Amino acid sequence: MEEKEKNLILDDEQDILLSHEYDGIQELDNPMPPWWLYGFYFTIALSVVYLLYYDVLRIGPSQSEEYQREMEQAALRYGLESPTDIPAIDFASLEVFSDSENLEAGRQIYIRPTQLCITCHGAQAQGLVGPDLTNDYWKHGCDLAAIMTSVKQGFPQQGMxxxxxxxxxxDLELQQLSSYLISLRGTMPEGAKPPDMSRSVRCDL
Ligand code: HEC
Structure with a gap:
């Protein structure tokens, strides 16, 4: 009885044995497991539904409609007239930070390797390729708003x-960074680069 059963299985194997053979290894053409197959059919069915819902019948919102809707909700929440009515911060209305926490945050940004400030202005802001940022002579203004604008826009023509x-x-990071630079005013670091007097003006805070 047992012998017979074994033979049956072996007989079946003949039917599903694939014809190729490599290095004596043969392969059986076993069917995929049902859970896998049904999962596969499910994804096909879902893709058809998805296509109809979003792209053919357009019942569901498109990505840009979803974006628009979220912007409108945000405008409502923050009491703005329209989503594009986000007020730009007026740098002149901001105050120079003098607390150690914000100044330290500013210092961290200044020395951050990816920001490159120290490559051009030096670790003590004493000036290298770029000008010394610790003296009283500035090309583009020395108050908080001016420095924030200098950093935000850079001077691509002049190499920054x-x-x-x-x-x-x-904006907060700009404020911290610029406050930190202001805190360095008058530190007279060693090897400070002399100001370019042809373009700089004395600037008192
Ligand atoms: C690739 C070099 C380079 C890098 C990087 C760079 N700077 Fe400058 N920076 C310059 C040069 C050059 C100038 C002078 C521009 C000019 O002559 O008008 C300048 C000018 C400035 C000024 C205006 C100085 C003035 O006299 O008004 C500020 C402020 C300043 N840089 C801050 C920074 C800060 C902060 C960083 C990092 C976020 C930075 N810079 C990164 C080259 C650089």
């Missing part, structure tokens, strides 16, 4: 990319 490296900073 926006944000130093193109890696964007938030």
């Amino acid at each position: 990319p926006a944000y130093g490296s193109g890696q964007r900073l938030t």
Whole structure:
């Protein structure tokens, strides 16, 4: 009885044995397991439904409609007239930070390798390729708003990319960084680069 059963299985194997053979290894053409097959059919069915719902009948919102909707909700939540009515921060209305926490945050940004400030202005802001940022002679203004604008826009013609490296900073980060630079005023670091008097003006805070 047992012998017979074994033979049956072996007989079946003959039917599903594939014709190729490599190095004596043969392969059986076993069917895929049902759970796998049904999962596969399910994804096909789902893709048809998805296609109809979003792309053919357009019942569901498109990505740009979803974006639009979220912007409108945000405008409602923040009491704005329209989604594009986000007020730009007026740098002149901001205050120079003097607390150690924000100044330390500013210092961290200044020395951050990806921001590149120290490559051009030096670790003590004493000036290298770029000008010394610790003296009283400035080309583009020395108050908080002016420095924030200098960093935000850079001077591509003169060799300074926006944000130093193109890696964007938030307004708060600009404020921290610029406050840190202001805190360095008058530190007279060793080897400070002499100001370019043809373009700089004395600037008192
Ligand atoms: C690739 C070199 C380079 C990098 C990187 C760079 N700077 Fe500059 N920076 C310059 C040069 C050159 C100038 C002078 C521009 C001019 O002559 O008008 C300048 C000018 C400035 C000024 C205006 C100085 C003035 O006299 O008004 C500030 C402020 C400043 N940089 C801050 C920064 C900060 C902060 C960073 C990092 C986020 C940075 N820079 C990164 C080269 C650089």
